[in-house]
Each structure stands twice: as structure tokens, then as C-alpha cells.
Amino acid sequence: xxxxxxxxxxxxxxxxxxxxxxxxxxxxxxxxxxxxxxxxxxxxxxxxxxxxxxxxxxxxxxxxxxxxxxxxxxxxxxxxxxxxxxxxxxxxxxxxxxxxxxxxxxxxxxxxxxxxxxxxxxxxxxxxxxxxxxxxxxxxxxxxxxxxxxxxxxxxxxxxxxxxxxxxxxxxxxxxxxxxxxxxxxxxxxxxx
Numbered sequence: 001x002x003x004x005x006x007x008x009x010x011x012x013x014x015x016x017x018x019x020x021x022x023x024x025x026x027x028x029x030x031x032x033x034x035x036x037x038x039x040x041x042x043x044x045x046x047x048x049x050x051x052x053x054x055x056x057x058x059x060x061x062x063x064x065x066x067x068x069x070x071x072x073x074x075x076x077x078x079x080x081x082x083x084x085x086x087x088x089x090x091x092x093x094x095x096x097x098x099x100x101x102x103x104x105x106x107x108x109x110x111x112x113x114x115x116x117x118x119x120x121x122x123x124x125x126x127x128x129x130x131x132x133x134x135x136x137x138x139x140x141x142x143x144x145x146x147x148x149x150x151x152x153x154x155x156x157x158x159x160x161x162x163x164x165x166x167x168x169x170x171x172x173x174x175x176x177x178x179x180x181x182x183x184x185x186x187x188x189x190x191x192x193x
Contacts, residue, residue, distance in 0.1 A: 038084020
């Protein structure tokens, strides 16, 4: 379902400021969230306060639908990482859209499948004790959406949070991968070769 479709059907965006929590673990799902502009990260937090990024969502993407579809409480926080306009689609409206728009239903299945594939890949990587292997696999996966000579729009801190590693370890590995010509570093940015 496109943002244009939602706007054309009188769904109004809400503004979330950078740092605003959209929902948190334990909350009962009532809606699906479509991003008109901005960016949102989904994180779990361990007992020591360390964040583990479950996903990063940007304009024209949506989140919150898995918990709604299975009627289970949210397991993670979603936090605006920049000022964001988000269209909040109530559960009953979202389910109606699924029934009335089979093309959207198919796209939802594909989106959920991609996310499941990513989570499975990350579980396998987290089981691997070799930090370099984790980062190499994660970057290869993230590069799939990046053209050659373009920047990977993920920070080293986000890579650390996604891989369960310390940021210092990620920095060291990124430098090594650059020295081995597997990627390029340009003014601190990771560039796909």
C-alpha cells in the first residue's frame, strides 16, 4: 500500500520527533505504521541497557504488522531516529486493506519473508563466534540495496548494534575490509565497490 493511496483515502500523518518512542515492548498492537518521511529503528534492550537493532525502517516502508496479525504484544521498542511523519493505520483498517487489495497482501507476504530471511541469517551469524565473519555477512546483505560506488547509509554504531559486537571491533573490521579492497572508505563513509 503506497503512502499516496493512504493520503488519497484521508489517512493523516502524525509527526514524531527524533527520539520519540512509537511503541514499546509489552504494548498491545492496535495499528500498522507507514512512514511518509523520516526513519525509525526497532530495538530490543538487554538487562545492561545495550540495544540490539532488529530493523531500520525508512520512507515508504511500514512496521508493526507482525504483532498485529498474530495479536501478540510488541517485543521491541520502535524509536524515531529523525523527525518523521508516520501514518498510523488502525488494525481494522489494515485488515480491510488486506482483504480488498490482493496485490498489497502479496507485497506484505514478500516483505515479511524478507524480514524472516534477514532474522534467520542474523541468528546464524550471531551463533558464529568470528566477529569478522559476522560483519562481512551483514555488510554483504546490506549492500544488496546499494548501487556500486554508493554509500551504505548505516553507521558503525548501527552495525555494532545489529551484530552484537562492540563499535571498536566493527571499526577495526571495516578498516581491514577496506584495506583488503572489499569495500571503500571515503571520509568515514562505507562505499560499495
